[in-house]
Amino acid sequence: MLGIKKSDLRENEPIKASVAGRDFVLVLHNGRVNALDGLCTHEQGPLFEGSVDGDGLVCPWHSGVFDIETGKANENTPWVTDTAHYDVGEDQSGELFIEL
Ligand code: FES
Numbered sequence: 347m348l349g350i351k352k353s354d355l356r357e358n359e360p361i362k363a364s365v366a367g368r369d370f371v372l373v374l375h376n377g378r379v380n381a382l383d384g385l386c387t388h389e390q391g392p393l394f395e396g397s398v399d400g401d402g403l404v405c406p407w408h409s410g411v412f413d414i415e416t417g418k419a420n421e422n423t424p425w426v427t428d429t430a431h432y433d434v435g436e437d438q439s440g441e442l443f444i445e446l
Pocket of ligand 1: 386387388389391406407408410426
């Protein structure tokens with residue numbers, strides 16, 4: 347459990363979530379909660395401090411872009427490679443969990 351509810355999230359405002367010593371970024375996008383690895387595939391920039399541009403999550407360090415809904419690296423920022431995308435579930439109390 348993440349200790350976070352969907353209602354804690356704001357559309358297109360990434361936040362950090364930690365599970366089992368790993369950091370993830372959660373992004374509510376088009377009404378759906380997405381989870382991606384928290385550290386960028388380039389030089390481990392903190393994606394949970396990134397921003398959203400269209401359907402992309404932008405790394406705060408060197409502006410690498412990842413598709414929020416798939417984790418795919420944007421072809422216009424070839425210095426980043428694809429990252430993992432995870433489905434996010436909700437338990438009966440509304441708390442979110444990442445399906446690892
Ligand atoms: S660390 Fe993310 S683009 Fe460089």
